Amino acid sequence: MARLAGTEPPTPIYWKIAADIRRRILAGEWNVGTMLPGRGDLATRYAVAQKTLDRAVADLLSEGTLRTEHRRGTYVASLPEQSDEPTTNVSGVIGVIARYAVGASASGEIDNILKRGIISAIESAAAADHARIILTNIHGATGSPDMRISDVAATLKRQGAQAIICVFPSLTDIEYLQSHCTGRDDMPGVVISSGEHRVTNPHVKHVTYDNHAAAYLAAEHLVQAGWDDVVFYSPVWAPWVDIRRSGAAEGLRAAKPTGMLTSVVQDRPFPDDEWEGKISLLAEEDAPLLMPLIRPKTGIVCVNDAAAIGVRNAFAPEGLVAGRDYGMVGFDDSPASLDAGITTLRPPLERLGRTAYDIASGHNSRQSSGERICHHSLLVRRTSSTPSRTQAIPPESG
Secondary structure, eight states: OOOOTTOOOOOOHHHHHHHHHHHHHHTTSSOTTOBOOOHHHHHHHHTOOHHHHHHHHHHHHHHTSEEEETTTEEEEOSOOOSOOSOOOOSSOEEEEEEOOOOSGGGTTOHHHHHHHHHHHHHHHHHHHTTOEEEEEEOOOOTTSOOOOHHHHHHHHHHTTOSEEEEESOOHHHHHHHHHHOOSSSSOOEEEEEOSOSOOOOTTEEEEEEOHHHHHHHHHHHHHHTTOOEEEEEESSBOHHHHHHHHHHHHHHHHHOTTOOEEEEEOOOBOOSSSHHHHHHHHHHHTHHHHGGGOOTTEEEEESSHHHHHHHHHHHGGGTOOBTTTBEEEEESOOHHHHHHTOEEEEOOHHHHHHHHHHHHHTTTTTOOSSEEEEOOEEEOOGGGSOOOTTOOOOOOOO
């Protein structure tokens, strides 16, 4: 959205609410440890919609001013910093760098769906803020190398960008940002990633999701649904696969200490492109390894939905039905998982994008930590239904 030269964007209402709550805490109206009025009462007091009030509270929770207790309420956790006014981006221009394939054949790939979902959230936040996004896709055309992030960053700086958001960058991209963002004349950087790469430069903020907690939730859900033992399965290996495996193991131990976790992780590299179909095929190839592990009341935590679909396709001709003879949970909330009824963990795409935008634009300047962690949502479908009393008997191996 265009903005008249010399004018500033209007301050969002949720900023004003957050600033007023900080002021009241500093004035002693609500002391540390005090429970605030309910969210509905606060929304009525400020004459705003509930979601506007929730956005203000979310900012105060993320900066550590407030805390919540399950089923009890929201409390003052600490005194806020003295400044009430949010820091604004001087130019209102944010550069976004992503690498994604284009064309009809690539539009349905889950990798593109995830990246586009995050980019859409960034653009929505910028539109509400009357800011401008300059999006650069650095994916090279067929047969051509990707654009270099150093060249793109230089171009964005000439175009007036005040910060850069990198969506699922490569390790090389992250290394460039960490070596060039010094906090002086360089544009600050924000990295959105799956958490497999470390970000150590304090001037490069990191927004990610908690793979460990998501896998913990997957295993816990299977046990609570009645599946006593868990198989963690991945047809490929990557650093984040180990994180999910560890989370599934802890989730099982917490939900059922006597439960048994069996891990099947193949030592294959993660495919570079069009990986969704490739992983499903690899999972079908691995079916003979998995079938002997399917005892009564066994659930499978698949590393992603593509693997889950491959397992389901391979098991079906043997008379094994997901949600009846074995439980199953995947990750990513791919369109195919919805069609197949696969219980899945949905990545927090909107939260990732909005959080990254708030940091890049300066709205979340109170965030002292270099990392912000967002959490998946569990979407329960039929593959994690309560085990059937008349389960099929898996075929004998060999």
